[in-house]
Amino acid sequence: MACNAITMNIYFRCGLLLCLSWVCLLSLTHAQPLDATALQWQRVELGKAGERYPFAMYSNKPWSGDMTRVRKAVLVFHGLGRNGAGYFTSAQKMLNASGAEEETLLLAPNYFIATDAAHHAVSGLPLWRGSRWNRGEDAANWPRPLSSFQPIDDVLAVLADRTKFTSLEIVVLAGHSGGGQLMHRYSVLNSIEGILRGVGVRVRYIIANPSSFLYFTNERPLANGAGFAPYDSSRCPAFNDYRYGLDNLPPYASNVSVPELFRRYTERDVTVLLGGADNDPNHNQLDRTCGAQAGGGNRLDRGKNYIRYEAHLANSAMPLKRQAFEVIGVGHSQSRMFGSKCAARLLFGLAEETNAAGAACGALQL
DSSP states (O other): OOOOOOOSOOOOOOOOSOOGGGOOOOEEEEEEEOSSSSOEEEEEEESSTTOOEEEEEEESSOTTSOOTTOOEEEEEEOOTTOOHHHHHHHHHHHHHHHTOTTTEEEEEEEOOBGGGGGTSOOTTSOOBSTTGGGGTOBOSSOSSOOBTTHHHHHHHHHHTOTTTOTTOOEEEEEEETHHHHHHHHHHHHOOTHHHHHHTTOEEEEEEESOSOOOOSSSEEEOGGGOOEEEOOGGGOTTTTBTTTSSBTOOGGGTTSOHHHHHHHHHTSEEEEEEETTOOOTTOTTSOOSHHHHTTOSSHHHHHHHHHHHHHHHHTTTSOOOEEEEEETTOOSOHHHHHTSHHHHHHHHOOOGGGOTTSOOEEEOOO
16 A cells, blocks of 8 residues: 555554453473573463464573562564574673663563574474564464564563563563564554553663664655655665555554554654664675665665654654664674663663763764
8 A cells, every 4th residue: 555644633543453361371381402502592382372382582580480570571682693692692791780680571582484493493483484574474384374573462462461570660672683673663563562551561662773664655765864755666666565665564564554553653662773883885784675775875874864754754743752872883783782871771771881881872963
């Protein structure tokens, strides 16, 4: 469906896709080694009764333990390398430095593809094709549709269970690179945030160095920051197809209108982190398809363009709940991005003055 510029007189109707009456069951079975290190991921069961499925996650706490002291849950999402172990290890170092281990649940979900079976114990797990997990597509090997967004929904539904997480105050969802793309699209398309808000739990999204963003209209940035205009489709016929635009949305989000998507997105707590040195137009993991290039030539430019675009759409009538930072001198590194002074504070409350090794952050210069 083609979409034109969004009007400012839309009304927000949050259609909740999930109901707490069928809160997902999450049960720990046994740990599976991911690599030669001592770190192990847990095979957990997610989903409602009759449709449960196994999934791999790293966790700093056993699911069978007492969660009543947990005040914050932090989920970190890996990039194209599907190296959840590395993301979990980096995040755990920051968590330990914050001194908030007891009250923080740290999770690192891990998506796998078929070729991972050569190195990892993925038998029985849902598997995705290539990088399609970062856009919400269905698992390739599953007998029924299973969007890569669904495991996130199902974990969040468990976190919303006040009989288990009696003290939970906030959930932080953070992704870098391919995980940043996953988190950006999820921050736009998910409906479960309304359930968490309804039980008094805040949700924060941290999106770091994604290769592309999801545009709500057929507009794209003009050269040199000169504004936005309808994009010439002769240059890229599929420029507005999902994952770059909202044409041909996946089934996961097919029952929510474009105005509703944008209205609720403006109200969500979203922070964008861009590496000041992540500006290589030839980076080996940069999306160089024409749909991505319509947003800019490199990750830094694409991020700046999208921050401008959000403000362009929202105008003064729709205040954006946004923060945007440049991480000074940092390129495409998840450990340095999430270990930066601003990210560590947003993730774990680590005081910037005590994070001596963290890269400095500055206001994004648009």
